[in-house]
Amino acid sequence: MATIDQQFILSNFILSSFTDIQTISRGFPSLQFESIAPNIYAITVPAGEQAEREFNILRNTVNFITSPIPYGLSAVPALSASNISQFHNYPYGELRGNGIIIGFVDTGIDYTNTLFKNADNTTRIVSIWDQTISGNPPSGYSYGSVYTQQDINEALKSPDPLAIVPSQDENGHGTFLAGIAAGNDQTGTLDYTGGAPDAAIAMVKLRPASEYIRDIFLINTGEPAYQNNDIIAGISYLVRLSLQERKPIVICIGLGSNYGAHNGTEIIEDYISSLSLAANIIVVIAAGNEGSSGHHYKGTVGSGGSESLEVNVGVKETGFPMFVWVDIPNKITVSIKSPLGQVIEKIPIVPRIPQSFKLNLEETTVTVTYFYPDPLTGGQKIDIRLEKPTPGLWTLTVYGDIVINGIFHIWLPRRGFIQSDTRFLRPDPETTIEIPGTEQFGITVGSYDYLDDSVYVSSGRGPTTDGIMKPDLIAPGVNVQGPMPGGGFTTYVGTSTAAAITSSAAALLMEWGVLKGNFPNMNTRIARSILIRGARRQPNVIYPNTIEGYGRLDLQASISRA
Incomplete structure (x- = not known):
């Protein structure tokens, strides 16, 4: 039992x-x-x-x-570079996000921070669903606690706010993103303004991934990880909140995962796709920071042939999985060779049954599980798990059993889940956008440095495995300043920062479109079209491309060309 x-x-x-x-x-x-x-x-x-x-x-x-899939965090005068702040005092009708909610599914928020309060010390946060605190779950859910705007205002009146609303952001990622997107110092002491300074804020604080899931995916100890079922629940809660408050909402997703086919077929991507048609909802997704991590390999194997590839395993690596996805209708098998020369010969396909091999001269256990056909894609998936791997070069050989085009992709876990020196010897930097950024209709955002206009080297690149061009655009994500829990400011580098800036632009676009009557039925697909049409494009560069998508975010040009 x-x-x-x-x-x-x-x-x-x-x-x-x-x-x-x-x-x-x-x-x-x-x-x-x-x-x-x-x-x-x-x-x-x-x-x-x-x-x-x-x-x-x-x-x-x-x-x-x-099983739930683990996701990690993808973390600013940056607003001027994207022509957002110009609208805050625009003489022909300012846009500041008034009447719009920006919702986050992240690490929580420091609700006591001045940037999230009105001048009278009341909160601009309409709701916090803290999934980590038991007691008062939202209607329809069985875990966590919801804190309303009234609850937060009561807490802010108290000398001990946390005694009334005990939700905190121990990580800081959520507070940072919320500040970039919607922070507003109304006291005049901090001189900080986010992209949509009058927008309302909603936060879902995710509960950490269970130890069971961390063990399955061999995630590094101490690295933040969250489950896709909790992320989906958080997104769904924000949609319900938008309907309850009768306000349009922009949902900012600053998390990602390498586990999946990278073609929009994961459950979370299917859900986001369904939301892309909904009026008064815009979903913005970070592309992830996997562009330079060495975690993706793309290969081609011929019929009856083989292709070998190497994975360097770091000295401190305790274990990791690899995820192999094969284009329809190809079918492959694998063999594995350790750094000490021990060989696991070609492993036959036994669908959905894990096949484990203990290497006699090493401490390593290798487990291979074939999924054929995979119910989400109809193709083939192979999970390879290495526990206590010997450091050095491991060789994976792929055999073409049934081949049409012979294309296969392999991903290692995302940055932080494994050691930084565990990587493919010959990686492919393309198709490194993290899930759910590979969903077709969400606004997927890469990152660049607004100070020198250079693309952030780790920004996830497209295309998807089914040829969809991603990211959609890039936005400032390097040298961007934002708030820390407890006060003060810091800088983050990454595409989640770019997603937060783009979310603020989407809030202003939503205000212009819905509340000012220019596009009353604004949705994610319409917003995506408007933003990529107005993106700033570099001379002598072909667009769209796998690094910049359609160019750099430019809200002013987007609205003028809508």
């Missing part, structure tokens, strides 16, 4: 199904089903043999059940 901790050790399996959930749940009474977004449910498997048996039956019955 499996002894499963109630705190999500073997829980939160995501089910994407159009079958009526009541019908499913009646057949599996020991399992707990919770809706986290339309047609997407989290499944909790309590400890005990009966629940485990029921879940195994369910997993064999329903195709679209997967």
Whole structure:
């Protein structure tokens, strides 16, 4: 019997199904089903043999059940470079984000910071859903606590605010992004203004990934990681909040993952795609910082042939997975060679059954699992897991069993999840945009340094594996200043910073379009079209391209050409 901790050790399996959930749940009474977004449910498997048996039956019955996937954080006169601040005091009708909500799914927010308060010491934050604090979950959810604008105002009146609203941002990433996008010092002492200084703010503070998920994906100790089911729930909550407040919303996603086919087929990407048609919602996504990490390999293998590639494993590496995705309708197998020369010969395909190999002369255990066909893509997926790998060069050989074009992609985990010196010897810097930035219709944003106009070397690059050009554009993401929890300012480098700046531009665009009547049915697809049309393009550069997309964010040009 499996002894499963109630705190999500073997829980939160995501089910994407159009079958009526009541019908499913009646057949599996020991399992707990919770809706986290339309047609997407989290499944909790309590400890005990009966629940485990029921879940195994369910997993064999329903195709679209997967374990949660870990995501990490992708972290400014930058506003002038993007022609945003010009609208704050524009003589023909200023745009400051008034009447718009900017929502974040991130690490939380320091609600006591002056930048998030009005001049009368009341808050500009309309809601905080802290998933880490039990007690008062939002309607329709079973975890976390919601704090309303009224709750936060009561806390700000108190000499001990945290006694009333105990939510904090221990990391600082969420506070930083919120400050860049919507900070506004109304006291006159800090002289700091974000891109949409009059916008309302909403924050979903994500709970950390469970130890079970961290162990499955062998994530470095201490590195922040979050689960895609909690991110989806957070996005869904912000959409509901927008309807409740009757205000348009811009949702800023500054997280990403390398696990997936990078073609828009992941559950979170499918959900964002459905939101892209919704009026009064704009979704902005960081491209991620994987462009220079050496974590992507693209290869081509011929029919009956093979291709070998090398992975350098760092000295301090304790373990990591590799994710292989194969274009339809190709079919491949693999073999593995260790730095000491031990060889695991060509491993046959046994669908969905892990095959483990303990190397006799080393401490390493290698596990290979073939997924064929993968229910999300219809193609082939291979998970390769190395525990206690010997440092040095590992060789992976790919064999073409059934080949049409022979194209395959391999990703290592994102920056921070593994050691920085664990990387492919011959990496491909393209197709390094993190999921969910590979979704087709969301506004995916890369990063550049506004001081010298150079592209940030680690900014994720396109295209997607199915040929969609990404990113959509780039925005300032280097040398950008923003607030820290507890006061003061710092600088972050990364595409999440660029996404926050673009979110502020989207809020001003939403105000101009919806509240001022120029585009009453503004949605993500319309906003994306407007922003890429007005993007600033460099001379003698072909656009769109895999590094800059359609160019640099320029809100003034975008509105003038809308």
